[in-house]
Amino acid sequence: MTLTSDPSPTVEAPSPGTVSSRPKLFAGLSGQNISLVGALVLVLVLFGxxxxxYLSLSNMQVIAEAATITGLLALVQTVVIICGGLDISVGSQAGxxxxxxxxxxxxxxxxxLLGMVVAVAxxxxxxxxxxxxxxYGRVNPTIATLAGLAAYKGLAQLLSNGRAQGYVLNDDVFVFLGRGKIAGLPVTVWILLVVAVTVHLLLRYTDIGRNxxxxxxxxTAARLAGININKYLVFVYALIGVVAAVAGILLTARTGSGQxxxxxxxxxxxxxxAAALGGAALKGGKGGIGGTLLAVALLGALENGLTVQGINSFWQNVAQGALLVVAVVIQQRRGGERAVGLPS
Known part of the structure; x- marks a missing residue:
């Protein structure tokens, strides 16, 4: 698949400062990212x-490891949201x-290795x-991936008869991926960081990212500038599929079987x-990897804190839903959106 456009000028993103003025992953923290840092510190201090x-090194590693799978999916979810889409099927794809x-x-x-290659394929x-x-079906991304959520979940259950499959913890490769460490950090965290840096560089320093x-x-402006939107959309969803597969492999390595x-x-x-909390505008055109990583860290710290305090796990879902609403409300207010049904 060739992701090149006609030799006409490349359309810049709506907010140039967001796209090109921060050469480093966390350089020049935005107001939203500063808020995330503050919330993360508050959560750490509270549960500490x-x-x-809670603040022990071993528990921090537990938080980091538990957040890696969510982090991988949040990174590519950020990309598709920036592109104006959405993918609700990422969890089922990982399964x-x-x-x-x-x-x-x-x-x-x-x-x-063969198992991993086939999974990525x-x-x-x-x-x-x-x-x-x-x-080509001209289906709204939310509806298409909602259908995918059900279909891929059903496919995983059909392949496995609804049960965990295999046992991989007798294999050195899977054990290394799930439980190994490099320079004191879990391998899963290194994988997350490598993917994060790669996606960041793709978005900030390539024509593909700018487009x-x-x-x-x-x-509309992008199409008039010669950008082949169809190819870019297929590319973005293909990227999601590959990274979701990597997340699924890590899930297998961590749990010891196919889930x-x-x-x-x-x-x-x-x-x-995580993507919305990190600043990815659900209308598209805005977002960044640094904010998403901070949001993943916040969600991981909050979930772990609720767990160590023995709070019912159902409250974690309540907290996630509340945070999503808060993130969208902040986006709407900052964007100057008027309240639905009320005069502007």
């Missing part, structure tokens, strides 16, 4: 006072990849399928919440 072990990686591993005589296929349905911002900001639904349930809500 309530539980002596399919998790099952496939484990089933191929066990059926080929414990070939971990399935993720790419699923992502491209989503993109084609949206582009993604332009499509989300004003697709059709139990490990991937609710990941789409977490990913969308």
């Amino acid at each position: 006072v309530l539980n002596d072990n 399919v990849a998790s099952v496939v990686s484990a089933m191929v591993f066990t059926s080929t005589g414990s070939n971990a 399935v993720g790419l296929l699923v992502g491209v399928l989503n993109g084609l349905i949206i582009v 993604i911002y332009a499509i989300g900001g004003n697709d 059709p639904t139990s490990g991937s349930e609710g990941l789409e809500l977490k990913a969308i919440t």
Whole structure:
């Protein structure tokens, strides 16, 4: 797939300062990111006072490891939101990849690399399928991926008969991915950081990234400038499929088996919440990887704090829903949107 446009000028994103004025991942923190840092510090201090072990190094590593799968999905969710779309099926895609990686591993005589390659290929296929349905079927991204949420969840259950598949913790590769460390940090955290830096560089320093911002900001202007919007949309959803597959592989490595639904349930809500909290405008054209990572850290710290305090896990869903509403309200207010049904 060639992601090049006609040799006409590239459309810049609606807010140039957002696209190109910050050369580093967290340089020049925006007001929203400063708010996220403040909220994260508040959560850490609060639960640190309530539980002596909360701020221990071992618990910080637990928080980081638990947040990696959500973080991977939130990163690519940020990209698709910037492009003016949405993907509600990322959790189900991760579940399919998790099952496939484990089933191929066990059926080929414990070939971990083959299982991972097949899982990534399935993720790419699923992502491209989503993109084609949206582009050529002219289906709204929310509806298309909502259908994908159900379909891919059902596919994972059909492949696995609704049960966890295989056992991978007798394999060095899976054990290294799920439990290994490099320079004191879990391998899963390194994978998240590598993907985050890669996506950041793609968005900030390439024509592909600038055109993604332009499509989300004003697709009509982008089309008139010669940008092939269809190809970009298929590319973005393909990227989601690949990264969701990586998340599914890490889920398999962490849990020791392929998980059709139990490990991937609710990941789409977490990913969308983190992207919105991080500043990705749901109307498209605005967002960044730094804010998303801060939001992922905040969600992870909050979820862990509620858990160590023995608070009912259902309250975690309540907190996530409340944070999503707060993020959208802040976006609407900052964008000058009038209240629905009320005079401007």
